[in-house]
Amino acid sequence: MQKELILVLKKIPIHFLCWMIVWFFFKSFFSVGSSNKAFLFWFSSLLSIITLITAYVFVYDLIPKYLLKKQYKKFVLYTIYSGVFVATTILMIEVVGFVFYFNLEYQKMPTLITSPAVVLVCVFFIVVLASGLKILKHNYKSLEEKKSLENKFLETQLQLKEQELKFLKMQIHPHFLFNSLNTIYGFAIAKADEAPEMILKLSNLLDYILYQVEKPKVLLEEEVNHLEDYISLEKMRFHDTLKVNFVKEKIEDSIQIPPMLLIPFVENSFKHGEIKEGILKVDILLKTENNALFFRVENSSEIKENSNVGIGLQNIRKRLEMLYPKKHQLEIIETKDTFKVDLKIEF
Template sequence: MAIVAFGFVFFFNLEYQQMPMLTKSPSIILVSVLLIIVLASGFKILKHSYLSSEEKKALKNKFLLTQLQLKEQELRFLKMQIQPHFLFNTLNTIYGLAIQKKENAPEMILKLSNLLDYILYQVEKPKVFLEHEILHLEDYIALEKMRFHDTLQVNFTKIIENDKIQISPMLLIPFVENSFKHGVLMDDLLKIRINLQVTITKLFFTVENSFNKEKTNLQGGIGLKNIKKRLQMLYPQKHHLEITEKENIFKIQLEILL
């Protein structure tokens, strides 16, 4: 109607008197003006809606890119956490056992193979079953026991209400590895105590090792810093990490809301 009305205006060269009576009606003119306003507003709304949709797509792509970058950073932290000295020392031990033709050499090779498989391939998964992480811990401890022989005492206690829960891969091993790397022999013995307790909603993990502050420099390493950063990424506002040094004992206490 608006188009017809204004078409008459231009058809009659803007001569108001020559225009048909219908198009001179104030109500018709008012309706035409309102229709034009509605059409213009509708077009503006559609344009705004389209721009908002494009902004949402851009924000979504930015979010996905951020998630990808965080995942890549997490994997870098994991790779940095793997200690080459442990692999070299273990291989040297296996070499010595092989030369002596010890019966436990094949078992040690198998455990190291399982450990490397976990480190190289399983870490790419967002989550793993807790029971797999525990097996990984036990293989690591077994390898260290073979290396240290009679100079190592490890107590690993577990209270698990549900071992089918899932956690981020290699979440616990860095703390255990840190205890072997920085632990100090006291009276010719490295003592390490590990406790894992898992309820329906929480995970409690503690690691204690004999320690001498004068002989150990933990501040210069990247291990604990990487662990803290990774926990911040994986469990923001859902974890508590406490590190204490007391009476020749270095202790970490980790609590995670599952």
């Protein structure tokens, strides 16, 4: 309430200045053909008061209540009433001036004042000008409010997307960690010589998963390094039954991607791949070209009854849709002997 009062008080000097300008306009405009300063002062003052009242009625009552709410019939009706009121008042002022200031001598009256239509047009010109400013202000305020609501909506959507993305990451990490720890466990039981190396590689992977993954993006080279560590761990676990061919072409140093974006595809190939003739074959291709990333993972497989794409790939598909909307292509091709994933991301 106090803020509104302060706002109103700040507007008073501006309104007073505007109406003083209107008064000087009326006094100067209608002084043509007359030197009766007393009449001109009296006439301009009354005409300014009538204009002020009419303008405020339109700006603060008729326009907000009827025009902006699209009640056009009522607005037109009250506009006609206002026109009749103003025209009648102008005629009364002219009659009073004709009797008391010019002693019924019509020739001595200012030329422009003898035409009520001219006076009426001047009054409604000021009213229309004030009303136009009111409508422009309303439209500007509406646009600002609409923009503010759109921004709030976008912020809400972004927060929801971020929460969903965190949820998907949480689904990926435990699954990845479980497989890695399971590998270490097997080597620990067997007391294999490779165990220390596996622990070191797993330590690096844990650091990447638990800390680096909180970053929105990492260098593609970092993702590749940890992808190679993961492949090394899996090779140790599978011994001679895993054959991985990892080809890297034209890896640009400047490209960044979200962490843990590529590893789930490779993890899926190891988990769901089929060992044929004693070997699980996995071919991986990664290259960057024309500001785009191409990633392919192909593994030996068999079509099983009621086979569906794993939940890991479903989650990564959702993640890609959030991270790269309309800027990625993910194609999954399953044949009799192979399972292939093709990914393209445009930056």
